[in-house]
Amino acid sequence: MNQEQLVAELQRIVGPKEVIHKPDDLIAYECDGFTIVRARPRAVVFPNNTQQVAAVVKLLHDNGIPFIPRGAGTGLSGGATPINGEVLISLVKMNRLLSVDFKNRTAVVEPGHVNLKLTNAIAHEGYYYAPDPSSGMSCTIGGNVGENAGGPHCLKYGVTSNHVLGVEMVMPDGEIVTLGGAVPDMPGYDLTGLIVGSEGTMGIVTKIVVRILKKPQGVKTVVALYDSVDDASQTVSAVIASGIIPGALEMMDRVAIEGVEAGNYPVGYPKDLAAVLLIELDGLTAGMEAMAEQIVDICRQYHVREVRVAQSDKERTLWWANRKTAFGAMGKISPDYMVQDGVIPRSRLPEVLRRISDISRRSGLRIANVFHAGDGNLHPLILFNSANPGETELAVKVGSEVLQVCADVGGTITGEHGVGIEKQHDMPKIFTQEEIDAQVEIMRVFNPHNLCNPDKLFPKPSRCVEVKRAAHTH
């Protein structure tokens, strides 16, 4: 099928305006939030409903043309990058909130529904949607399902897979299936759980049944400033050991603080701090005061320099805005940066931070650490300058060394950003060949012709297609 025929057929299904195919218009779709690898898609198509998705997929399947589902393109591991010139099936027009059942605490959304809009739509009844990635204002729930997205509040409330009860999905041959449902723990195999986090390799999710939660009655946010990373890490362990499960427990180190203070929402943290902890309690107001005091006591026990409970909503909002813009703010202190994402057993935090600091010293690249400390999900930000010859490659190498440290201590190579193309060659750090083969076999059950997001997630002995590597500039 030549390009002209393909475009005509796609337009017949979705309408003439819903297909992008001119080379210049396609540039915006060459990558997602992982910008180091870029490739031109053959076309981008914008279906409006499940039937259109199914018809598009059937057309592509029958003609052996590979394709990739795409949400808002905020992914950080290149899951939506068309490395083989795939057709991108964008779900952004399928963005409706289809129904809300407050009594049973579920909602049904289309995949293009923006994460934060769901919370806004149900807030009037006192409900919210829990997974809160930093990109919540733009990322889609369909994309969150693909990557099994997390966020600061996943410490207490769990990641996307804990909030998805069922999905409607177009299989890679165009068939429409329903998995899971409006009640949890269906019999048979947990295929919904298998789809969540499968990074678009098993089909295209067209409807999502999610859990919604009652908004906590109250929130108390504590900020604690430390002269030592070790003391801050020990505080994290001690808080968890106390039996309190905070809604969020975030940490930033000295370089990260430098970044956020240079960003759009400076808090005024002293420049010589070693670490900041942001600890947020949520739940019923009864007893919360006492719990906050207990947190403050623990901070003091570990030599906190200064500890403060937010005195107003404004103060709390500023602390969070400061934290949530940490990635972007790195652009203020470095020409380029690369976000890493690893998970470690919480108790190894001090050791891992020391080893990351060693890697930084040896390589000469600065590394900022911003992370969900409560669940051991690190986000080292590797700062570099792509204008310096070889420095991009060095940053990639440093990222891989950081992941090796995570794997060495019994952790894993991605917490919430996915594998995509960024980490497909790191998978052997934590899986044997047999374990990878088993996963590929499972994928083949859904995707036997490997047309749906091919050549992602798993290491390839050799890449089918050469991809253009470009620096990640801000």
Place this chain on the structure above:
Amino acid sequence: MNQEQLVAELQRIVGPKEVIHKPDDLIAYECDGFTIVRARPRAVVFPNNTQQVAAVVKLLHDNGIPFIPRGAGTGLSGGATPINGEVLISLVKMNRLLSVDFKNRTAVVEPGHVNLKLTNAIAHEGYYYAPDPSSGMSCTIGGNVGENAGGPHCLKYGVTSNHVLGVEMVMPDGEIVTLGGAVPDMPGYDLTGLIVGSEGTMGIVTKIVVRILKKPQGVKTVVALYDSVDDASQTVSAVIASGIIPGALEMMDRVAIEGVEAGNYPVGYPKDLAAVLLIELDGLTAGMEAMAEQIVDICRQYHVREVRVAQSDKERTLWWANRKTAFGAMGKISPDYMVQDGVIPRSRLPEVLRRISDISRRSGLRIANVFHAGDGNLHPLILFNSANPGETELAVKVGSEVLQVCADVGGTITGEHGVGIEKQHDMPKIFTQEEIDAQVEIMRVFNPHNLCNPDKLFPKPSRCVEVKRAAHTH
């Protein structure tokens, strides 16, 4: 391979005493807790370690002999029943607690480790294992993994799949693999989640990494007595809507109360009650008093006859002992009973209870309702007398009608007891043929020769082997 050769080979692997093969000795292994269907296994083998499991499985695989993993045999859906005369691989000798990591809150157990023993082993440090099936004193964690077992406290803490981080498993060809790990949310597909609840059809789990939790600082238990099932149901909805998530929220109706009061732990509930709610708060003691008062207020709002907060540990323990023996206590008021297990959206509780009551009236069989009301997981107990001709068949039919009601309101046919052989023919009530086929294909990836627990979980066009149907007598 003839029987003599098989026994000799098995004995060579596990030792002569670890194989049961004489017909009389095999009688005890003809069924699990689902006693309506019985069949004689070819042999029962008791491996001591993973290598022995792998060697046994390889032997059976290479000779085309089907086999089934078995825990304590407390399953309620016939998952461990050797309907094809399979070899049973009992994991009860592999019952060690291999390690505990309090700091990272994980423990590693062998599959034969008894559920409650884990909690007892870690209680001295203030920790416990959350999933609490009523059979906790005897059921094994390996069996819990197979069935994705629940329990009263799963309302707040989630079922087994929420507490298993990884497994070591012997594949149906004898290969040993590791899935998941000690940190949550591994990249790649969630194969651990797929194994949990797969009812022994994908392999034999030989090690389990579980989450352990800090014991709640305090507990408050409220019992509420109602003159109307509707009022009790409304209370359940109102409690959940208030934002309080109790550790457990249990309900029993009039027939169930008659049963538990005739059992070993009578509380002294009045005989004319329509329903009892058992509501348990757990967590930090700060604020718990106020929360209990709020619960009491809600009960009053829905016309509770009497409501009481437990005044001592002894009182609380009695209430729970009374509730936990509900299934067994039915034996005191009926010669036979059959436990059903369905899930419904919480808001449909009053309607579903009315429809179950209609089914009871029409069939002439009494039905007791005991259930995890908070998460809509019903356990209707169908009372019958197998000595009356046709009554066993009628009870089976009534059970199926009850499941149809659950399916009709958007629920499902099993919450925590599994499908096994009991409900394999009910699967089409909630899955299309395509959805079942997809699951069978997934199973085949792990179990291509269908040797590992064959002919369970999915409906068969026709049974391969005739099974003896016998009544379930107590």
